[in-house]
Amino acid sequence: MTILQKRRTALGSLFFLAGLCFASWASRIPDVQTKFSLSESQLGTLLLGLPIGSLVALPLAGWAVHRFGSKIVIVLGAIGYMLFLPLIGYSSSVWMLVPVVVVFGMIGNMMNISLNTQALAxxxxxxxxILGSFHGLWSLAGFSGAGIGAIMIYMGVLPSIHYLVVSGICFLIILVAQSFLVKEKKSHESGGLVLKKPDALLLRIGGIAFLGMLSEGCMFDWSGVYFKKVVGIEPGLVALGYVSFMATMASGRFITDKMTNRFGRLLILRLSGFLIFLGLILSVIVPTPFFATFGFLLVGLGVASIIPVSYSVAGRSKLYSPGIALAIVSTISFFGFLMGPPLIGFIAELLSLQVSFVLVAIAGLGITILSSVRLEVFKNID
Incomplete structure (x- = not known):
């Protein structure tokens, strides 16, 4: 391989590492609940530690990447993942577990910003x-982590041992990959903590990413519920909607780059928004197993490209370094991911689940509109 191909492979393996660690944690959440005898509400409170840590890390990550370069933040973040994942398994009390989960969430977003900054380079x-292929590897790692978790559970392996095995895999990846990362020059300019007003490009692409993450979060949390309560599918197939969405989202990220290189970033964003709209409307109008599954497949394809393309556009900001620009867009989009699922629940309680899915469909249409008007904002991004 050429040195450039080695850089791409090494970086891809670190995207895989990040997805593997997150999925490994998620696959054993039921065991954590059982270990500490947590009620549903107590578990929900514990799980808030991840988004809280992620939110705290967003401005810090942008500053750190701007100040020290993405390579050092990636390596330190990967080592942090390697160390804190087993700590979750070995936590002996909830009081010990909560801060570990918060730091784990912080590490996740430090990795998110630094990996994507490196990917832009x-x-x-x-x-x-080529950004979409990296996000595809993260999604592939999610499937792999869930599969490994299922095997570990079947074999009766404790979460602490499971997490140590994953940490061993992480150690090997870090050992091999770190030497091929791009070493950027340190910036001695003030990067701030992302408190400055974003420019027009970042506001626009942040809005697109916000709507994309809102749609993604809703699909993650409500696909199974929709298939159970609205589609009325038999209990053994309740996960069909979620699996179909995840399958096309993951596979779609591997073709995002090819489509983007051929048709341009703006056209892909417009098409992605329309696919989200079309898929959800189809699922609402014809809530049968066949059409709802097909609709969710379309939504997965639509969601697949939003974040990779948004990050790629953000990294070309003329006013901010890539690390700061990505942190700004991530901050805006992160609120979409947090707000979307609770909003769906509130509207479903007030009106119906189908009405709430129509509103998510409108969010998809909003992506198409935002990438189609006042195009001077997107000057020179393709």
């Missing part, structure tokens, strides 16, 4: 879009 070296 490698993308520039290639001279074409």
């Amino acid at each position: 490698v993308e520039d070296m290639y001279g074409r879009s």
Whole structure:
């Protein structure tokens, strides 16, 4: 392989590492609940530690990448994942577990910003879009982590041992990959803590990412409920909607780059928003197993490209360094991910689940509109 191909492979393995660690934690959440005898509400409170940690880390990550370069933040974040994942398994009390989960969430977003900043640097070296393939590897790691978790549970392996095995895999990845990362020059300019007003490009692409993450979060949390209560599918197939959505989202990220290079970033964003709209409307109008599954497949394809393309656009901001720009867009989009699922629940309680899914469909249409008007904001991004 050429040095550029080695850089891409090494970075891809670190995206995989990040997805594997997160999925490994998620696959054993029921065991954590059982270990500490947590009620549903107590577990929900514990799980808030991840988004709280992520939110705290967003401005810090942008500053750290801007100040020290993405390579050092990636390596430190990967080591942090390697160390804190087993700590979750070995936590002996809830009081010990909560801060560990919060730090775990912080590490996750430090990795998110630094990995995507590094990916933009490698993308520039290639001279074409490759960001989607990295996000595809993260999604693939999610499936792999869930599969490994299922095997560990079947074999009766304790979460602490499971997490140590994953940490061993992480250690090998870090050992091999770190030497091929791009070492950027340190910036001695003030990066702030992302408190400055975003420019027009970042506000627009942040709005698109917000709507994309709102749609993604709703699909993660409400797909199974929709298939159970609205589609009325038999109990053994309740997960069909979620699986179909995840399958096309993951696979769609591997074709995002090819489509983006051929048709341009703006056209892909417009098409993605329309697919989200079309898929959800179809699922609402014809809530049968066949059409709802097909609709969720379309939504997965639509969601697949939103974040990779949004990050790629944000990294080309003329006013901010890539790390700061990504942190700004991530901050805006993160609120969509947090707000979407509770909003669905509130509207479903007030009106119906189908009405709430129509509103998510309108969010998809909003992506198409935001990427189609006042195009001077997107000057020179393709």
